[in-house]
Every structure is written in structure tokens, then in C-alpha cells.
Amino acid sequence: MTLNRPITTAHDLEAAELVPVERLAGLREITARYALAISPAMAALIDPGDPNDPIARQFVPDAAELVVTAEERADPIGDHVHSPVEGIVHRYPDRVLLKAVHVCPVYCRFCFRREMVGPNGLGTLSPEALDRALGYIAAHAEIWEVILTGGDPLVLSPRRLGEMMTRLAGIAHVKIIRLHTRVPVVEPERIDDALVQALKASSKTVYVALHANHPRELTVTARAACSRLVEAGIPMISQSVLLRGVNDDPETLAALMQAFVEARIKPYYLHHPDLAPGTSHFRVSLEEGRALVAGLRGRISGLAQPTYVLDIPGGHGKAVVDGPAVQDLGNGCYSVSDFRGGEHRYPPDGGD
Helix, strand or coil, X not given: CCCCCCECCHHHHHXXXXXCHHHHHHHHHHHHHCCCCXXXXXXXXXXCCCCCCHHHHHHCCCHHHHCCCCCCXXXXXXXXXXXXXXXXXXXXXXXEEEEXXXXXXXXXXCCXXXXXXXXXXXXXXXXXXXXXXXXXXXXXXXXXXXXXEECCHHHCCHHHHHHHHHHHHCCCCCCEEEEEECHHHHCHHHCCHHHHHHHHHHCCEEEEEEECCCHHHXXXXXXXXXXXXXXXXXXXXXXXXXXXXXXXXXXXXXXXXXXXXXXXXXXXXXXXXXXXXXXXXXXXXXXXXXXXXXXXXXXXXXXXXXXXXXXXXXXXXXXXXXXXXXXXEXXXXXXXXXXXXXXXXXXXXXXX
């Protein structure tokens, strides 16, 4: 079925024939708690006849989301711990996250900010809050890079995005602006001349980090959208999440990384799934993840090798999983070193 608007309710899922009627009652409970949005581009990729469709698994609610385990937490990577003012996360010395918007064109069922995003989430920064956030950046000369995230910053209109980029242009010590987005894949029509010009309004070096998790997401139209960015002089990198039932096999993971390179996108981060509430059905073990990433070496080009990382729960930053920072203690437990030299147990004890 061809759709011309996003799927945002359980009724929409039924109308689009993406879920059987007998599942609807359970889905309403999930969508009352966590936001639902599936763009027409993503809905068109779903095979309703395949109960294990990897696109559906990312976006169609599942009863497993109601199962919350002891180690899961509402803020799994500790954004709040490092938020000196609304909209800013200053976890690392030389860079900050600027979360101007908490709305997305699609809502991933494994999202680590699922308690913050959506129509009932934290919303868009008010003009006053944005002023304070930009003021914080301007007052901290150590900030070299600003990462626009959220939410998806490319849901902002070209006018609003251009205004934000222009204001960042006035902060001399900021040299790099990075935007984390799914838009080129899930709403490729948004990547038009006006948006491209908005991205270039800062005169800074701009990178776009594309989130995609399965090679089928990189359609002809998605690749054309990425090409418009690259041809405009905006380099692209990738970020993906290692997800059970989506890309946790060697063939799919290799094909995804190769598809990025073919689209002139450098593979960057492959994230271990975070401990967000109701997402345990997506998580692979660190041992499984290490084996999958090791299997890419030698099998596919060095251009297509991502860095496999774990965001240490509690706000302690990233650790490279297949490096010395992550030590196996046995029985599925690990000791993880953060960039400051601290040691942390993973998974953490429930309630920590």
C-alpha cells in the first residue's frame, strides 16, 4: 500500500495492513507510552508478509517493549548528568550536543532517548532557551565542535536551521558543526536546495552523520538525497546500531557498511544498543558484537570498517568495544574504562 502521510497511530498501522487486527489492543498500550511515526518511505520498504522484516522491526511497535529489565533506565547514556543548561550536553571537553528539537520524522523502537522525544516529549527549545544554550557555547572557548541532535535537527525548516547555523557562525572558537539525522533515508525529499543552503550558512566545516541500520534503507532516492549533500561539499559519516533481528549477521552488516561507502558515506560508529526501557529484545551480547565486527576485517575493505562503541551507562562517555577499554570478567559481565580512567561494570547493577 502506498501512503502519502506518516503512520502515527495503531489505527494507521491497521489501515496500512502492517499489523494483524489481533495485535492492535496491545499496540495501543505501547503507543500511549512511546511515540510512533513511520514515514511513507519506510512504510513502503516493509514487507507485511515477513514476520521478521528488519525495517518493520525498527519502527513497528512490539509487545516486547512493555518488558523493562532491571538494568534499563530512562536516561541510559546520562545526558542529564552533563546538561549545564537546557538543550546542551557537555560530556567531552571539546564538544557539546545541542538538542534544539526533540521531534523526529520516524521513531525507532530502540531509541535511547525514547523517554524524551515525540509529541509528548521535551519539545523544541524556546527562543529564550536557545539563547541560553548558544550563550553557553559562546562562553566556553574550549568548545571546538557543536553536534546538533535531539530529536532530528533536519526536521527544522530551512529558515530556522539557517538561522541557527548563522548564529553558530558568530562563535569564533566553534570550528565544526555536525548534524545527526535520519532524514536523508526516511524523508529524502526534505534534502532540497533550501535545506542544503541552510546547512552551508555557517561558513563552518559541516558534517552530516546519517543513521541507518539496514542496507535496504539506502534506496535510490535516499542515495540521491545523500548525493545532494556530498555534491554541495558536505561530507557524510554514518552511525548505526547493532540490533538483534536487523543487522546482527555478517552478511547484512557487511552489506550495510559497503552501501554507505558506495553512497560516499564513511562508516563511523556502530553502537552497541543502549539500556533504554523496553529494548532488551534488540540487544546482542558484547561477545556477539565483537565476533561480528571481527568478521568484517579482511572480508570487506578498510573503507567500510566502523568503530564499534559502547556508551557507558551513567554518562561516562564511549568505549571502543573491541579494544582494551572493555575487559571480559566472565558470565556476561565486563569492566569498562572511560576516557578519564574510571572503571565501570557493564551491564550495571539494577538501580545504579
